[in-house]
Amino acid sequence: MKHITVVFISLLFLSSCNSRNTEWKQTSILKLDNISPIGITVQDNYLWVSDGDNNRLVKLDLQGKIVETFDEFQRPMHLTNKDGVLYIPEYGSDSIVKFEGNKKSFLKVPEKLDAPAAIDFYEEEIAIADFYNHRIVYFNGKDWKIIGKKGNKKGELFYPTDIKIEKKKIVVADAYNNRVQLFDKEGNSLKVIGKEEKMNAATGLFSNGKEIFITDFENDRVLVYNYEGTLLQIIKEGLNKPIDALVFNDTLYIINYAGKSIFTFNK
Amino acid sequence: MNKIFLILIASIFTLNSVTINAQKKGVDQITAKVDGLGCPFCAYGLEKKMKEFKGIKKMKIDIETGILTFNFPSSEMLSIEKIEAQVNKAGYTPINIEIKRMDGTLETSKQDTKVADVGDLKTIKFFVAGNCGMCKSRIEKAAKEVAGVQEATWNQKTKLVTVKTFKEVLQNDIEKAIATAGHDTKNEKAKDDTYSELPVCCLYERIEY
Numbered sequence: 001m002k003h004i005t006v007v008f009i010s011l012l013f014l015s016s017c018n019s020r021n022t023e024w025k026q027t028s029i030l031k032l033d034n035i036s037p038i039g040i041t042v043q044d045n046y047l048w049v050s051d052g053d054n055n056r057l058v059k060l061d062l063q064g065k066i067v068e069t070f071d072e073f074q075r076p077m078h079l080t081n082k083d084g085v086l087y088i089p090e091y092g093s094d095s096i097v098k099f100e101g102n103k104k105s106f107l108k109v110p111e112k113l114d115a116p117a118a119i120d121f122y123e124e125e126i127a128i129a130d131f132y133n134h135r136i137v138y139f140n141g142k143d144w145k146i147i148g149k150k151g152n153k154k155g156e157l158f159y160p161t162d163i164k165i166e167k168k169k170i171v172v173a174d175a176y177n178n179r180v181q182l183f184d185k186e187g188n189s190l191k192v193i194g195k196e197e198k199m200n201a202a203t204g205l206f207s208n209g210k211e212i213f214i215t216d217f218e219n220d221r222v223l224v225y226n227y228e229g230t231l232l233q234i235i236k237e238g239l240n241k242p243i244d245a246l247v248f249n250d251t252l253y254i255i256n257y258a259g260k261s262i263f264t265f266n267k
Numbered sequence: 268m269n270k271i272f273l274i275l276i277a278s279i280f281t282l283n284s285v286t287i288n289a290q291k292k293g294v295d296q297i298t299a300k301v302d303g304l305g306c307p308f309c310a311y312g313l314e315k316k317m318k319e320f321k322g323i324k325k326m327k328i329d330i331e332t333g334i335l336t337f338n339f340p341s342s343e344m345l346s347i348e349k350i351e352a353q354v355n356k357a358g359y360t361p362i363n364i365e366i367k368r369m370d371g372t373l374e375t376s377k378q379d380t381k382v383a384d385v386g387d388l389k390t391i392k393f394f395v396a397g398n399c400g401m402c403k404s405r406i407e408k409a410a411k412e413v414a415g416v417q418e419a420t421w422n423q424k425t426k427l428v429t430v431k432t433f434k435e436v437l438q439n440d441i442e443k444a445i446a447t448a449g450h451d452t453k454n455e456k457a458k459d460d461t462y463s464e465l466p467v468c469c470l471y472e473r474i475e476y
Contacts, residue, residue, distance in 0.1 A: 036307070036330065038307055052307050052311065053307065053330045053331070075307075075311045075314070091308075091311050091315075092311060092314065092315070115311070115312070115315065117308070131308070132312075158470075159308070159467050161308065175308075175467075176467050176468070176470055200398055200399075201306065201398075201399075201468055203308070217306065218306075218398060218399055218423075218468075241305070241306075243307075257307060258305070
């Protein structure tokens with residue numbers, strides 16, 4: 001009987017540990033005075049935030065303290081970095097800015113973009129969310145291709161706002177179809193996620209091979225899915241127009257456009 | 268005395284050069300207040316659409332206040348109606364427009380002045396489809412433009428508009444006005460063309476009738 005009790009208590013303990021590890025719990029709120037964040041990335045242990053309303057980039061330490069600001073961007077959106085270079089899609093200039101050592105240059109893209117909203121890299125691959133053209137402009141390492149066209153059927157897009165390239169997939173925030181869409185690298189739609197949750201503007205995305213985080217902008221929440229499309233968690237408390245997410249060093253960062261803040265979460 | 272005279276001459280010279288500079292520039296200064304710019308994708312879209320005006324210079328948009336400012340060549344005599352039309356074409360709701368002409372004269376858009384007929388107020392509530400803060404502005408403005416309507420408030424969560432109006436006003440007239448602005452209501456469907464021209468964040472799920 002003693003043995004059974006010990007085993008039972010151990011199982012209870014393990015199961016409580018397990019459940020604790022599956023959910024993201026809020027750990028801090030970093031206030032961003034006078035910053036209306038749109039996109040977030042991390043480089044050399046600094047957070048970089050695009051401040052769309054003020055046409056600038058902001059470099060912050062991991063505690064949210066502003067280190068430096070860089071002006072004269074034209075509506076910078078969902079940025080990323082590769083090999084020490086920041087890549088910033090400019091909605092206002094229809095171009096991708098490369099920002100390295102305080103110097104700007106432009107990424108050459110053969111397609112004419114109309115309000116690029118996001119960019120991502122995977123090894124030699126590049127993908128750009130081309131907002132007003134309702135498509136993804138994708139470089140597979142050899143050729144540039146177009147993925148998607150305007151519409152609401154599977155494989156079609158309606159104002160894509162964010163993108164991530166993974167080893168075998170391209171994950172798209174299909175913003176005003178209110179869903180996430182997964183494509184293979186030939187441009188075939190593999191899966192549509194999130195229709196049941198009735199999102200209202202799926203504006204920002206992060207994925208890491210295990211979880212997909214999507215910001216549900218107008219409903220002030222972030223939805224966490226697995227790759228089968230199962231909803232794992234709804235993060236809502238205190239969010240105010242969330243617009244991008246990032247996981248770095250086991251910490252989830254969610255930025256709030258209207259709330260002018262970064263919320264952090266840990267498991 | 269000599270000093271005063273020199274200062275006076277310098278002041279006149281400075282004033283003259285400022286006036287000459289303004290005339291050389293030859294621009295009117297336009298300030299427009301646009302309601303409901305809650306979503307950056309739409310707000311920056313408005314900026315892009317406004318840049319379609321050839322000759323537009325020094326445009327700034329303050330997303331928080333919804334105030335748009337720009338300069339425009341004075342020789343073009345850009346009218347308030349044209350600016351209103353462009354803002355409406357972009358799918359936004361202009362609240363107030365002000366043009367400061369090069370010669371210093373000021374033009375402002377007319378404020379809505381409704382003359383109420385006799386009768387008591389009634390409150391009506393009905394469903395209007397929409398998504399965001401910009402939808403709210405458009406729906407409320409469309410309702411308030413119906414003669415006799417005193418107040419209109421649309422709730423983003425419940426999708427219900429509450430209208431305070433004089434008894435004579437028919438609900439159907441208010442619904443028609445809102446549908447004309449692009450929003451499906453309980454009994455009136457917006458035209459597809461009007462719907463498709465709404466800003467991206469306003470593209471709500473259409474109602475099946």
